[in-house]
Each structure stands twice: as C-alpha cells, then as structure tokens.
Amino acid sequence: MSTASTVDRLPEGPTGRQIITFDNVDAGRARGEARDVAGLDLADSREVEPFETLDEVDGDGVYFATLGIAVVDSAPERLGDLSRAVGDSASPVLAVEPEVYVHVFDTIETDETRELIDEVAAVDADEETEDDELDEAEVYADTPTYAWGLKAVRAIPPILHTAPWTGAGMRIAVLDTGIDLEHPDFAGRIIASESFIPGQSVQDGHSHGTHCAGTAAGIKSPASGRRYGVAHHARLLIGKVLSNSGSGTSGQILAGIDWAIRQRAHVISMSLGSAVAVGQPHFVYYEQAAVAALNAGSLIVAAAGNEGWKPVGAPANSPSVLAVAALDQSLQRASFSCVALNGGGGEINVAAPGVATDSSVPVGKGSHGIKSGTSMATPHVAGVAARLGQKTGFRGRALWRELERTAVPLPQSVQEVGKGLAVVPVRRMAVIAPAPMAWQPGPITEPGPVEPPTP
Amino acid sequence: MHVTLGGPAAALAPEALAETGLVVDEHLEVVGVVTGWADDDTIERLRAIEGVTVEFERGVQIAPPDAPLQ
Numbered sequence: 380m381s382t383a384s385t386v387d388r389l390p391e392g393p394t395g396r397q398i399i400t401f402d403n404v405d406a407g408r409a410r411g412e413a414r415d416v417a418g419l420d421l422a423d424s425r426e427v428e429p430f431e432t433l434d435e436v437d438g439d440g441v442y443f444a445t446l447g448i449a450v451v452d453s454a455p456e457r458l459g460d461l462s463r464a465v466g467d468s469a470s471p472v473l474a475v476e477p478e479v480y481v482h483v484f485d486t487i488e489t490d491e492t493r494e495l496i497d498e499v500a501a502v503d504a505d506e507e508t509e510d511d512e513l514d515e516a517e518v519y520a521d522t523p524t525y526a527w528g529l530k531a532v533r534a535i536p537p538i539l540h541t542a543p544w545t546g547a548g549m550r551i552a553v554l555d556t557g558i559d560l561e562h563p564d565f566a567g568r569i570i571a572s573e574s575f576i577p578g579q580s581v582q583d584g585h586s587h588g589t590h591c592a593g594t595a596a597g598i599k600s601p602a603s604g605r606r607y608g609v610a611h612h613a614r615l616l617i618g619k620v621l622s623n624s625g626s627g628t629s630g631q632i633l634a635g636i637d638w639a640i641r642q643r644a645h646v647i648s649m650s651l652g653s654a655v656a657v658g659q660p661h662f663v664y665y666e667q668a669a670v671a672a673l674n675a676g677s678l679i680v681a682a683a684g685n686e687g688w689k690p691v692g693a694p695a696n697s698p699s700v701l702a703v704a705a706l707d708q709s710l711q712r713a714s715f716s717c718v719a720l721n722g723g724g725g726e727i728n729v730a731a732p733g734v735a736t737d738s739s740v741p742v743g744k745g746s747h748g749i750k751s752g753t754s755m756a757t758p759h760v761a762g763v764a765a766r767l768g769q770k771t772g773f774r775g776r777a778l779w780r781e782l783e784r785t786a787v788p789l790p791q792s793v794q795e796v797g798k799g800l801a802v803v804p805v806r807r808m809a810v811i812a813p814a815p816m817a818w819q820p821g822p823i824t825e826p827g828p829v830e831p832p833t834p
Numbered sequence: 835m836h837v838t839l840g841g842p843a844a845a846l847a848p849e850a851l852a853e854t855g856l857v858v859d860e861h862l863e864v865v866g867v868v869t870g871w872a873d874d875d876t877i878e879r880l881r882a883i884e885g886v887t888v889e890f891e892r893g894v895q896i897a898p899p900d901a902p903l904q
Binding site: 556585586587590621624625626627628629630632633634636637640641650651652653662663664667668671672675685693715744750751752754755 | 836838839840859860862863864865866867869887889891892893894895896897898899902903904
C-alpha cells in the first residue's frame with residue numbers, strides 16, 4: 380500500500396463510542412439505569428429518525444430495545460461508573476465495551492487486524508475451558524505453598540488459566556465439632572456461630588471441625604504453613620452439632636440445619652453421618668430438612684462415609700443431599716470411601732480430594748495437620764460450590780446441577796465417584812497474538828579485513 | 835424414647851401433638867421437623883396422625899481426633 384492511500388484508507392481501531400449491553404429488562408429500566416448511573420440520556424431507537432451519525436441524535440446515545448444494547452458517544456470518565464455497574468449483580472448492565480471498526484478481512488492488511496485479534500481473544504477468555512481432560516499420569520502432591528487438593532480442584536488454576544471467583548459474598552455453614560475461635564487464620568471470617576451441644580461452647584475441642592472449615596474457606600495466605608482453603612473469600616457460619624468427643628444426635632444436626640438456613644447459608648457442609656445397611660432407606664427427617672434447605676437456596680453437601688465398599692451413610696443418602704466421595708492423590712477413589720449400593724438417594728454425586736489433606740487444626744494442636752476421610756472431601760466440594768455459586772448466581776438445585784455438570788469425569792464408575800471430580804470454575808487467559816512485523820533490512824556491518832588462514 | 839417427627843406443617847401442630855402425650859423438645863419450623871420424647875403408646879398415637887412420620891433419633895459419632903480416618 381502506498382502512502383497516497385492514507386487519505387481514503389478504511390478507518391480502524393476504536394471508534395470512540397461505547398457499546399453497553401443490558402440484561403433482559405424493559406427499555407425504561409435500561410434507559411433509567413444509564414441515566415442514574417452515568418447521567419446518560421439515551422434516545423429510544425424506535426422514536427428517532429434514521430440517522431447517519433450519533434451527532435444527529437438528540438441525546439448521548441441510542442438504545443436499541445429489541446437488542447438490549449445502547450451505543451453512546453460519551454467522555455470515558457462518565458463510563459467509569461457504568462463499568463463498575465457491570466460487576467454488580469443488581470444492575471442490568473452486563474458489559475461496556477468500546478465500539479470498533481469492523482471490516483471484511485481482505486480489505487485491510489493483516490497487521491491492522493490487531494483489534495480483531497484482541498476481541499477474539501477476549502471472547503475466548505470468557506468462555507469456559509473445554510480442556511476437561513485429565514492427564515492420566517498426574518499424581519498430586521503437597522507443595523511448600525499449597526495443599527495438593529487445591530491443585531486438584533483447580534483452586535490453584537491450571538497453567539494459562541485464572542480462577543477469578545473466590546467465593547466472595549458466599550456463606551458456607553460448617554456443621555461439625557465447632558472451630559478454634561483463637562486460630563489466626565479465621566480472624567474476621569466467621570459471621571456467626573452457635574453451639575447445639577448442651578454445656579459446650581463453639582470452641583473446637585476435637586479438631587475435626589477446624590480442619591473442615593479450613594478446607595472449605597481457609598484464607599489465601601495463612602499465618603504459617605501452606606495454603607489449604609478452597610473458597611478463600613467465602614465466609615463461615617459455624618454450627619457445633621458434634622461434641623468435643625465427636626458425638627451428636629440427628630436432632631442436634633437438624634437443629635443445626637435449621638439454624639444454617641435461617642442464617643441464609645448458601646452451602647451447608649456436613650462431614651458427618653452414620654452407617655447405613657444395604658437396602659435401608661434414607662431418613663424422612665433428613666430429606667425433609669434437605670428439601671427445605673434447597674427451597675431456601677441452601678445446598679447441603681455431606682460425606683459419603685468411610686466404611687469402604689458399603690452403602691453411602693446418612694444423611695448423604697438422602698435424595699436432596701449431595702453425597703461426596705473421597706479421592707486419593709492419583710484421583711482414584713480412596714479405598715475407604717463408601718459407594719452407591721442403595722438407590723433412592725444412596726448415589727454418589729461428586730468426588731473430591733480426601734486423602735492426606737492438610738488444613739487448619741486448633742492452635743493448641745499445632746495450627747495445621749493432615750487428616751484423611753470423606754470428611755475432608757466434603758468441604759472441598761463446599762468450597763467449589765461457593766465459588767461456582769458466586770460465578771453463576773445459582774442457588775439450591777440450580778447450583779447442584781451446575782456442580783454436577785462441571786464435574787470432570789473420572790475413569791472410575793459412577794457407583795464409586797459419581798459425576799467425577801468437583802472443580803472450581805476457571806477462565807482461560809487471553810492469549811495476545813503479536814502482530815506480524817514488517818521485514819526491515821538491518822544495518823550492513825563491515826566485517827573488517829579478513830585474516831588469511833594461517834597455514 | 836427420643837423421636838423425630840416429619841410431615842406437613844398442619845400435621846405437626848403443637849396442640850395435636852400435645853394430645854398424644856408427646857413431650858416436645860424442639861419445633862424446627864424451617865425444616866419442618868419436631869423432636870421430642872414419647873413412649874411406645876404415644877408413638878402409636880403419633881403414627882395415626884395423617885402425614886406424620888415418626889423416626890427414632892440416632893446417634894452420630896465421628897472418629898477421635900488422632901484416628902487415621904475422619
């Protein structure tokens with residue numbers, strides 16, 4: 380292309396206008412939002428005369444009601460407010476993006492499609508990863524910085540991925556032996572706590588509860604030791620339904636569920652249960668409580684049990700309670716993890732790491748410790764559910780389905796591991812393709828006198 | 835015996851339960867469950883109420899802190 384073509388060359392890059400995408404709301408609401416948030420006066424496309432440029436329109440932009448999209452001509456600083464509204468689930472504004480010139484590909488040179496490449500990369504990055512295959516040979520191990528389970532459930536995202544949903548705004552209720560209220564890792568993380576054990580405070584005299592709460596929602600940078608919490612921005616509701624010696628009753632557990640629903644828990648994690656015989660049905664009361672929880676938007680996840688090749692225990696065997704199996708470091712079902720021998724709720728729904736899990740224990744017992752069991756797998760799933768719930772806004776049954784849908788299938792049977800490994804939602808990083816560079820002749824360097832080879 | 839009752843809210847009305855002789859321990863309205871104490875005759879009367887299920891409370895026990903499996 381010669382320099383003479385600069386004048387009639389096609390425009391490229393951002394146009395200076397912005398495109399605002401709205402959720403499926405009526406025109407009045409969308410235009411009202413633009414006016415309230417950014418002071419933008421949008422004309423309705425159905426009421427304006429056909430126009431060539433926005434300058435002809437009376438207003439800051441035009442709203443296309445059938446598309447739910449507005450094109451505005453506005454100073455960038457006014458759009459800052461709209462961009463902040465994108466992250467607000469209460470706002471109908473879904474996206475604010477610069478309008479760009481778009482051309483048929485062969486009318487411009489390849490090095491001028493940079494914006495298109497970036498656009499495509501941005502779209503790609505927003506799609507869920509389809510790389511749902513597991514490396515068969517992969518064996519996970521703790522590292523100095525994180526527990527192996529975090530890597531397995533992708534709380535530590537795979538290479539070239541990020542895990543931007545951290546569980547912020549989500550509440551996880553852990554119904555267990557309480558928690559060590561003095562543990563520095565939980566400072567400011569516990570919204571509410573309640574003991575259902577007569578004569579005992581919430582303070583964890585066992586260590587099981589502190590370990591499970593840590594796996595579900597332990598902080599990103601613990602005071603000491605490696606990272607161990609899946610949903611590090613979720614907050615905790617601690618219901619003590621098991622005594623310091625680890626015992627409780629179904630009545631205390633039901634009282635704990637009742638409390639957790641009242642506290643508007645999004646996820647209720649129950650690393651507890653009692654063994655069930657082959658052919659034994661689920662308990663009506665646990666099922667009734669679980670249905671009430673789902674209806675209120677609380678998803679109950681429970682440990683399948685550690686009896687080995689025996690039926691899933693109660694309450695995990697209730698149809699409306701999500702049953703969690705335990706996996707070892709090579710993502711095989713742990714030999715102790717109960718299996719689906721009974722129907723009618725006795726299925727395994729998902730699996731998660733539950734062997735040699737590093738997490739918090741009471742400060743008096745060393746602050747950190749390693750435990751194994753389906754009890755350890757369950758809070759991994761609670762953390763995953765919190766992060767999924769934050770990403771999707773799904774609650775109750777919708778969150779259950781999403782958790783199963785996004786689980787990574789495993790080679791073992793559904794009877795052993797259900798839908799597979801529960802994983803944190805991740806997004807692929809945008810890969811920016813560098814624009815090809817035009818060839819330029821380099822400087823010619825004088826090699827200097829050539830020495831004749833010495834004989 | 836410590837029992838747990840489930841069923842529709844109407845069936846779990848406190849007056850109806852009191853007539854049977856059930857000593858109500860807790861009425862968990864959110865989950866729709868009543869816990870309480872009842873002897874064999876009372877359990878029979880409770881089971882006769884339409885919609886009510888009666889189950890015995892069970893103990894739950896997790897392993898001690900230093901057990902290999904939790």
